[in-house]
Amino acid sequence: MKHSFEVKLAAVNHYLAGHAGIISTAKLFQLSHTSLSHWINLFLLHGPRALDCRHRRSYSPEDKLCVVLYALGHSESLPRVAARFNIPSHNTVKNWIKGYRKSGNEAFIRRRKEKSMTRSDDTHENEANMTPEEMKNELRYLRAENAYLKAMQEHLLEKKRQELEKKRKSSGA
Structure with missing residues (x-):
């Protein structure tokens, strides 16, 4: 299931603010904890733009x-x-x-x-x-x-x- 940039960012920010752990945050936003964990890693390594996947990427x-x-x-x-x-x-x-x-x-x-x-x-x-x-x-x-x-x-x-x-x-x- 694809999630919007806003949902991804809100879930990541909720977790990083210390409001809840990964599993609780994932349940709150109705996500898999593995997806949330991946988004957190993307966010920490590359910033919020990494969560925006609206366009298809090509790789050399x-x-x-x-x-x-x-x-x-x-x-x-x-x-x-x-x-x-x-x-x-x-x-x-x-x-x-x-x-x-x-x-x-x-x-x-x-x-x-x-x-x-x-x-x-x-x-x-x-x-x-x-x-x-x-x-x-x-x-x-x-x-x-x-x-x-x-x-x-x-x-x-x-x-x-x-x-x-x-x-x-x-x-x-």
Whole structure:
């Protein structure tokens, strides 16, 4: 069931004001507590505009791949991953993961009536023979790969920072 922006915002504000817990607030507004929890995460991460889903969003192949690789590389729940990337439904992320597991990166690059691009180790020889559409697909793939590597680097640096902080606190305490 779709809920208006006003209902979402009122429920989130009611909860954040401390009037009631998630389950009580959800009952009061006749919502599922999982939806309310997701909206709270969206609101806290991206502000009130994240609750307004009046228009359909489209995501680039790079965005989809980045979200999927983040979801697979982290121990966060799908609703939390969806909230982190401001995606209205965790089912969208779930479907992207299914597609990725079935077809790999091609799941996001392939378009209707478009042949999938086969990747070769000898890319320099093939570059001269590539059509503009194949070059665009290659560029999308490389951008997605770059986004993934940046996300993984950020994750590893954060993990290392947390480990160092933990060691520092335990040795200084």
